[in-house]
Amino acid sequence: MSDDGLKPGEERFPEQAHLDPAARAAQKRRNLWLGLALLGFVFLVGLTTFVRLSSSEDNQSNFYYNMNQTGQQQAPELPPGMSPEQAEPPANLSTEPVVHEEVVVEEEAPEQ
């Protein structure tokens, strides 16, 4: 142990730089502005991410919506040489959706 109370190889931390009150106040002001600037940057990055994500969701839903709409409203292109009459479904086939009626099986009453 040396005179200054340090073990061999140990070093004392350098003393903190002394700042006068004006310098300290200026440093605090700068730190505050830096903090606000960083906060602003994080906010802007968050905002752009949010706007991009939400607009891409819109695009995606629009895409599917439009695809479904297209499927319902526009008939597919006919092969060459086929007239629209030929493309019509046969008269004995209905274009109405088939509704399966529920078959109710009445249970016979057990013989007594």
Place this chain on the structure above:
Amino acid sequence: MTDAPATPEKRYGTAGDYVQLLKPRIMMLVVFTAVAGLIAATGVTGQTMHPMMAAIAVLAVALGSGAAGAINMWYDSDIDQVMTRTSTRPIPSGAVPREEAIAMGMIMSGVSVLLMWLASNWLAAGLLAFSIFYYGVIYTMWLKRSTPQNIVIGGGAGAFPPVIGWAAVTGNTPLDAWILFAITFFWTPPHFWALSLLAHSEYEKAGVPMLPVTHGAKATRLQMLLYTIVLAAISMAPLATGLGGWIYGVVTGVLNLAFLYYAVRVWRSHAGDAGAPGADQKLARSMFLFSILYLFLVFAALIVEHAAGLHFPVGGF
């Protein structure tokens, strides 16, 4: 016993000093021309940008301009100290240390380019990065101290904002965007030389080879007139491409006549000569101030036409 010499009181930078470092007056003009490019692109192509993204893109242009200003002040602090006009800037006055100025400039450059990329596309971000490099390195570090054509070539840096605004909306830079570039490019020499005619002794003292220092005031006045004639022709090009309509044509036509009137009067005067009469010096100052109004009104006419639905094209191909 003698009194100790009084040491000057140390100044600590205020928020205002840091704002000055960003050259706010140049920033305003840069932002305005970028907004004009953005609105004109929307009007011409019909492509739109999310309003929030457009606002962030404009903010990115403002930050980029400020970053370039801080880098310029960092590098030029030695000559700023010599010239009276610039000796009160934050670095020569001791309010902001040089290291802080360059750190601020570099960080803001990165932030502005990143924000532009996030808000729009890589082309606009790349153009913004290049314009910062153009002003901070090509103009400030190389051209300014080496050639009397410094502000002619360096003017390209200030001409990029409308192209950046256009690219942010459309993702490309067609001829119309480069016409807006050319207007600002050819506007810069008569604008800046009008100021340097008044301050050429300061530039001489600092060793900056401005045209009035190297070639004299008479040659500068002639160059100002020639560039104003070229500007007048270029500024009417939007009528041919359909970018500008009737309102733009009338406003720019009148402004061109006024700008040419100033240029001819300055050319015939002795502004910038040793012992020039006060009226001649005042004329150069008037031309400098008018040039700011000129650029503002030319771009304002474009904004009004495309933003208010008053765009009635004269021609177009």
